[in-house]
Amino acid sequence: xxxxxxxxxxxxxxxxxxxxxxxxxxxxxxxxxxxxxxxxxxxxxxxxxxxxxxxxxxxxxxxxxxxxxxxxxxxxxxxxxxxxxxxxxxxxxxxxxxxxxxxxxxxxxxxxxxxxxxxxxxxxxxxxxxxxxxxxxxxxxxxxxxxxxxxxxxxxxxxxxxxxxxxxxxxxxxxxxxxxxxxxxxxxxxxxxxxxxxxxxxxxxxxxxxxxxxxxxxxxxxxxxxxxxxxxxxxxxxxxxxxxx
Amino acid sequence: xxxxxxxxxxxxxxxxxxxxxxxxxxxxxxxxxxxxxxxxxxxxxxxxxxxxxxxxxxxxxxxxxxxxxxxxxxxxxxxxxxxxxxxxxxxxxxxxxxxxxxxxxxxxxxxxxxxxxxxxxxxxxxxxxxxxxxxxxxxxxxxxxxxxxxxxxxxxxxxxxxxxxxxxxxxxxxxxxxxxxxxxxxxxxxxxxxxxxxxxxxxxxxxxxxxxxxxxxxxxxxxxxxxxxxxxxxxxxxxxxxxxxx
Numbered sequence: 386x387x388x389x390x391x392x393x394x395x396x397x398x399x400x401x402x403x404x405x406x407x408x409x410x411x412x413x414x415x416x417x418x419x420x421x422x423x424x425x426x427x428x429x430x431x432x433x434x435x436x437x438x439x440x441x442x443x444x445x446x447x448x449x450x451x452x453x454x455x456x457x458x459x460x461x462x463x464x465x466x467x468x469x470x471x472x473x474x475x476x477x478x479x480x481x482x483x484x485x486x487x488x489x490x491x492x493x494x495x496x497x498x499x500x501x502x503x504x505x506x507x508x509x510x511x512x513x514x515x516x517x518x519x520x521x522x523x524x525x526x527x528x529x530x531x532x533x534x535x536x537x538x539x540x541x542x543x544x545x546x547x548x549x550x551x552x553x554x555x556x557x558x559x560x561x562x563x564x565x566x567x568x569x570x571x572x573x574x575x576x577x578x579x580x581x582x583x584x585x586x587x588x589x590x591x592x593x594x595x596x597x598x599x600x601x602x603x604x605x606x607x608x609x610x611x612x613x614x615x616x617x618x619x620x621x622x623x624x625x626x627x628x629x630x
Numbered sequence: 631x632x633x634x635x636x637x638x639x640x641x642x643x644x645x646x647x648x649x650x651x652x653x654x655x656x657x658x659x660x661x662x663x664x665x666x667x668x669x670x671x672x673x674x675x676x677x678x679x680x681x682x683x684x685x686x687x688x689x690x691x692x693x694x695x696x697x698x699x700x701x702x703x704x705x706x707x708x709x710x711x712x713x714x715x716x717x718x719x720x721x722x723x724x725x726x727x728x729x730x731x732x733x734x735x736x737x738x739x740x741x742x743x744x745x746x747x748x749x750x751x752x753x754x755x756x757x758x759x760x761x762x763x764x765x766x767x768x769x770x771x772x773x774x775x776x777x778x779x780x781x782x783x784x785x786x787x788x789x790x791x792x793x794x795x796x797x798x799x800x801x802x803x804x805x806x807x808x809x810x811x812x813x814x815x816x817x818x819x820x821x822x823x824x825x826x827x828x829x830x831x832x833x834x835x836x837x838x839x840x841x842x843x844x845x846x847x848x849x850x851x852x853x854x855x856x857x858x859x860x861x862x863x864x865x866x867x868x869x870x871x872x873x874x875x876x
Contacts, residue, residue, distance in 0.1 A: 476645045
């Protein structure tokens with residue numbers, strides 16, 4: 386079966402000093418994949434490639450079997466993206482920001498109204514629809530960002546550090562929202578938080594200095610910290626990509 | 631989609647303080663200049679009449695005021711356009727634009743139209759102030775209408791050119807500096823070298839002045855259409871290249 390998203394031998398940067406090098410993995414429908422790595426490992430570079438923000442210098446990203454950069458622009462409707470900094474206009478209200486994102490993804494009229502109503506209800510934003518984005522707390526802003534990413538009902542949701550900078554209560558809220566989203570669409574999220582991987586993902590791709598160190602299926606008894614510390618050791622014991630347990 | 635983006639850009643600009651400042655400042659400046667010109671005209675009008683001069687209120691009051699309005703537009707439109715894409719890039723919102731199912735030409739055309747729409751109220755209210763002079767003096771309405779159309783076209787052209795710099799540079803201040811630098815260069819270009827030099831065709835002033843003086847020439851229309859389109863095409867190319875679509 387053709388994967389929803391396929392990353393094939395992707396590289397970014399000069400060949401002698403790459404930011405990403407020879408990264409490969411696939412994402413199927415209803416997969417939840419974490420891109421894990423230390424700061425500077427290349428998570429954001431990879432996430433930006435997957436979302437179609439920029440193109441790889443080597444290799445390709447395939448969406449439904451077609452190269453993302455060369456396929457028709459409409460194919461991008463399948464993608465929902467939450468960048469590291471929420472893409473909201475501070476001088477627009479929550480409602481206006483959501484309507485704007487919906488319009489950008491081709492929603493019009495009653496379809497747009499219904500979509501905005503639904504995400505506001507689902508993300509608990511009904512009480513602050515008229516509030517300017519600049520007046521929102523970090524947790525509410527992140528919820529607005531997530532609502533923007535899913536307002537057009539994408540098949541693939543790509544999130545760059547969705548829980549960064551949140552307090553424990555906000556963290557719990559956002560995680561439960563992400564869990565509910567993961568049941569409707571495929572999820573790829575970049576993070577350096579092992580808790581995110583444990584709570585939200587069924588697979589993890591570990592990046593180290595721009596290279597894929599290993600790919601591992603997350604199970605309740607997975608020792609993610611050991612994996613993070615000693616990726617090579619885990620790889621040699623049979624948890625490597627392709628042979629994930 | 632282009633119109634939706636244009637409306638969004640216009641609403642975004644209108645929500646900012648800068649737009650209101652430019653609206654007020656434009657009014658103040660043009661009203662002051664127009665009435666200063668009018669006062670001078672009123673002083674010398676009897677002498678002109680006695681000397682049998684053909685110069686009237688349109689040539690001595692309206693045209694110089696509209697020339698000042700051109701200078702005001704050369705500053706106001708770059709200020710409005712500087713953040714169009716540069717601030718999207720700086721704030722991280724450009725990533726959302728690049729991921730969305732929207733063509734680069736739609737983004738660029740929509741943004742350019744949005745900046746132009748935002749400049750129109752500033753331009754039209756100042757033109758209305760100048761038109762008010764018609765209550766006290768005889769204004770050549772044909773010339774005034776042609777000059778007003780020229781200024782509307784100039785505002786659209788400026789929106790296209792300044793948007794290019796906002797696409798090229800990631801900082802609004804850098805985009806503003808590049809826009810102003812280029813426009814001042816084009817403004818002064820005809821002051822250098824021989825008047826019949828081929829490169830003088832690129833100068834801005836020789837294409838604006840006849841229009842404001844009531845003379846619509848095809849070469850001026852071609853200048854604005856060709857350079858405006860080139861700026862839009864190049865900006866679209868840059869945006870497509872940024873997301874690797876080329």
